[in-house]
Amino acid sequence: MQTTSPHTFHIPVMGIAYTIDTPIKVACYGINSAISVIEDNILEVMRKYYYGQNSEPYVPITVKEEDYRARRITDYLNLMQRIVTSKMEELKASTFETGSDLVKYFEMLPDTSVLKEKYHEWLFTPNPEKKGLLEKLLLKLVVPGAVEVNIMTKVDKENLDKNKDIIENGSDALTALKGYAKSNLTNSSLIFSAGMNPRLYNYMENFSDFDAYGWGCFHKKVVIKVSDYRSALIQGKYLAKKGVWVSEFRIESGLNCGGHVFATQGLLMGPILQEFKDKKQELQDSLFELYKPVIIAKGKPSFSQPHPIKITVQGGIGTNEEDSLLREFYEVDGTGWGTPFLLCPEATTVDENTLELLCQSKENDVVRSKASPLGVQFNYLRGTTAEKERLDRIAKDKPGSPCTEKLLVSNTEFTKEPICTASSKYQKLKLKQLETLNLSKEELEQQREDVLGKECLCIGLSNAAAISYDVPFLKKLNAVTICPGPNIVNFSKITSLREMTDHIYGRKNSLQKADRPIMFIAELRLYIDFLKKEINQIKHPTSRDLKNWESFSNNLLEGIEHYRQSMSNYFLSNFIQFEKDLAEAQIEIEHLQKSQLQPLFIE
Helix, strand or coil: CCCCCCCCCCCCCCCCCCCHHHHHHHHCCCCEEEEEEECCHHHHHHHHHHHCCCCCCCCCCCCCCCHHHHHHHHHHHHHHHHHHHHHHHHHHHHHCCCHHHHHHHHHCCCCCCHHEEEEEHHHHHCCHHHHHHHHHHHHHHHHCEEEEEEEEEECCCCCCCCCECCCCCHHHHHHHHHHHHHCCCCCCEEEEECCCCHHHHHHHHHHHCCCEEECCCCCEEEEECCCCHHHHHHHHHHHHHHCCCCCEEECCCCCCCCCECCCCCCCCCHHHHHHHHHHHHHHHHHHHHHHHHHHCCCCCCCCCCCCCEEEEEEEECCCCHHHHHHCCCCCCEECCHHHHHHHCCCCCCCHHHHHHHHHHHHHEEEEEEECCCCCCCCCCCCCCCHHHHHHHHHHHCCCCCCCCCCCCCCCCCCCCCCEECEHHHHHHHHHHHHHHCCCCCCHHCCCCCCHHCCCCHHHCCHHHHHHHCCCCCCCCCCCCCCCHHHHHCCCCCCCCHHHHHHHCCCCCCCCCCCCCCHHHHHHHHHHHHHHHHHHHCCCCCHHHHHHHHHHHHHHHHHHHHHHHHHHHHHHCCCHHHHHHHHHHHHHHHHHHHHHHHHHHHCC
16 A cells, blocks of 8 residues: 655665664654665674564575675565564554653654644544544554665676676666565665666666556655756656656755765755746656656556656755745755754664764864765765774875775776775875876875875764674774764754654754754855865866856856745745845855956956
């Protein structure tokens, strides 16, 4: 049966460990959440842990077994489904008494929910007979949140068999897809992030789980995380031609988010959301035009109208006012709250040391770093055990990390087989090469910093779960990396799940920074800073660089004008400050154009 979460928000994937068991924690309260399945070794650790917690016999799936990676993923997801189902049964069997999980389920719902209204009706009904009937109705309407699975499309290393030959359809992303598709999850979603991977998208045709069994009804839905409308249209059309329907486009801020950042060309969240709002029907129709003849040709059930498409948004949301603005003005179907949930142990898995570091974090502690071996900028919290370990190795003249997981191997500059740029092997070879290039002292130092700044994310983003549950993962490798969005500096205390949902729905304020700018201004400031750094890093820009910077800055100015016009029709509690922030940003961008871009064009 197709069910929909009664909540207006979801919890996005965060790192590897931080949401690795979030559905087990929150699905029984009707909250959708996403996990990463790319690191199968930590999944095996979690399998063992939760088999024990669920009093089931654990049978290891070793690396020596055929198709072990996909099987580990499938089995962990099946185990998770059983635990969520069991928790739902326990919740429904509990009583309507203060403090029970059943009451907690209803009290955490948004006040606008029809289900919440029915609960309030039950709460204030004195008639015992009517109260009993309402209880039965409420129990029927209780549904779990969806277990969503995220695949980062760029993490797609080829895997080899015993003869060192490439395994057909055996790459990391494809086996993750296979593991998910073969699981027993229903009413679930598969999320693709980090751009299009044609090989991965083509592989989806092999799995009927993604087919609709009724209008708008899928056992496993497809969700694509995008940064703008054009990306949604391109990827949606590609999959539609394969007979695969995209049920949701999840828009994420290019810079005001956690983890890897994919900056747009100065396109801000507001204008992007406006385009989706204006063209939503056009998007559905254009995808359906390609989708319908394909499923007819394949002999699958046909439909007379497009399946619904949800538009959701995430990245930097911090207040109920912002959440409401996104849903009411831009008409998005839901919002993603990630970073603030890192301070909610009832929802995420963060080790105590890192949790304390998050609570104490200040504005300059979250940086866009070059720590990722993928070569993509990465929002990163300073002061972690992983950073200390990396710096300690450099001080001992032993830079780089042991590469045990090999998920991010991609560089063949010095070797036939790809290696990771965070590995000790690569860094030693690269540093040795730099010494022979006759670089200036300044350039040599800059390139050395870029090399030495790479960090092992496979281990760093996984270790929090192993440490939190005291389960063995990798010997002597206990360092933790965490990648919150810049929004973390506005939250500084550990909260309960109830407190966090109350904050989201405006029943309580958990913000600790009173002067926090609205999320649109925060993103705008990040983009201005990004542009400045881009300009300063290139000593001798080409005409192409200059045109890109001009386009970038003009897009920022257009975004400011969009906010100025559109927000004048929407009530903001601090609109005067919002206008002032927009004006200051405009002056700064125009000054940047005149002082640094215009003279270059003249020359």
